[in-house]
Amino acid sequence: MGTSVLRNLLVALATILDLVLNIYMWLIIARAILSWVNPDPYNPIVRFLYNVTEPVLSYLRRRVPMVFGGLDLTPLIVIAVIMFLRIFLVQTLRDWALMIG
16 A cells, blocks of 8 residues: 555656646747747736846856857756656656556
8 A cells, every 4th residue: 555655756756847847838839839939028928027037047148158159058058957857857757666566
């Protein structure tokens, strides 16, 4: 009984983490695309995207100034980190769940 509860907990954590990382990746992509068209800064969707993604992007910009020819590459770094976490961390949690059960 105890092992099945732990297995289900790990599967649930892996699934939720995968979903959250996937959603955040798409928010970063949407933010990058919007930066190409100079959107209305008072639009609620634009403000939401900015508020959700700017803390991570600005943190990374302060640590690693990745600008080549005026092109900000920090969204690519964030996406690469998200992909790594989805492949490594989420899959590791699922593998542990399989080993338990």
